[in-house]
Amino acid sequence: MKVFTLVLVLKKSQILLGLKKRGLGVGKWNGFGGKIESRETVIQAAIRELQEESGILVEESNLTERGIITMDFPKGEIPFKVHVFHCSDYKGEIMETEEMKPQWFDVQHLPYDLMWSEARIWYPVFLSGTSFHASFSYNAAGDIIKHTITQKP
Numbered sequence: 219m220k221v222f223t224l225v226l227v228l229k230k231s232q233i234l235l236g237l238k239k240r241g242l243g244v245g246k247w248n249g250f251g252g253k254i255e256s257r258e259t260v261i262q263a264a265i266r267e268l269q270e271e272s273g274i275l276v277e278e279s280n281l282t283e284r285g286i287i288t289m290d291f292p293k294g295e296i297p298f299k300v301h302v303f304h305c306s307d308y309k310g311e312i313m314e315t316e317e318m319k320p321q322w323f324d325v326q327h328l329p330y331d332l333m334w335s336e337a338r339i340w341y342p343v344f345l346s347g348t349s350f351h352a353s354f355s356y357n358a359a360g361d362i363i364k365h366t367i368t369q370k371p
């Protein structure tokens with residue numbers, strides 16, 4: 219299984235997303251995150267990736283794990299597990315980096331047409347403030363063929 223972090227920064231009614239400039243998900247808006255390096259905990263990876271991709275620094279006390287998403291692909295492809303975090307406060311200036319172009323969005327107007335297809339399903343749950351576990355299965359064309367989402371108050 220490939221394990222990733224994904225950090226969503228919220229400020230009042232706004233959410234910080236980044237336009238991916240290279241690699242997996244290029245051209246899509248998403249939170250900030252990536253793979254976990256050796257000898258790193260999931261939370262350490264979340265803090266590092268947020269800083270690398272957006273320039274801002276979050277303290278561990280301002281990060282809350284709010285969701286786990288698993289993704290299954292057609293036979294032969296390695297499944298993904300994504301740890302989703304809420305960042306409630308940070309230090310530093312938000313800046314464009316080699317990997318991401320950050321921008322604030324009103325939570326009522328997310329650019330779902332330019333996000334991963336499953337975003338329409340779990341972002342509203344995340345934004346409602348509950349924790350969740352979600353699973354998605356994709357076919358070879360990248361369409362979602364099955365999903366589950368369980369909310370936890």
Ligand SMILES: COc1nc(N)nc2c1ncn2[C@H]1C[C@H](O)[C@@H](COP(=O)(O)OP(=O)(O)OP(=O)(O)O)O1
Pocket residue numbers: 222223224225241242243248249250251252253254267289298300334336337
């Ligand atoms: C397939 O569906 C996905 N949906 C969502 N919402 N997010 C996803 C999906 N697949 C991957 N992601 C997230 C998980 C990570 O936050 C990023 C991908 O990270 P990346 O591959 O860029 O990891 P890095 O370690 O930063 O890669 P480099 O080696 O290029 O630095 O997308």
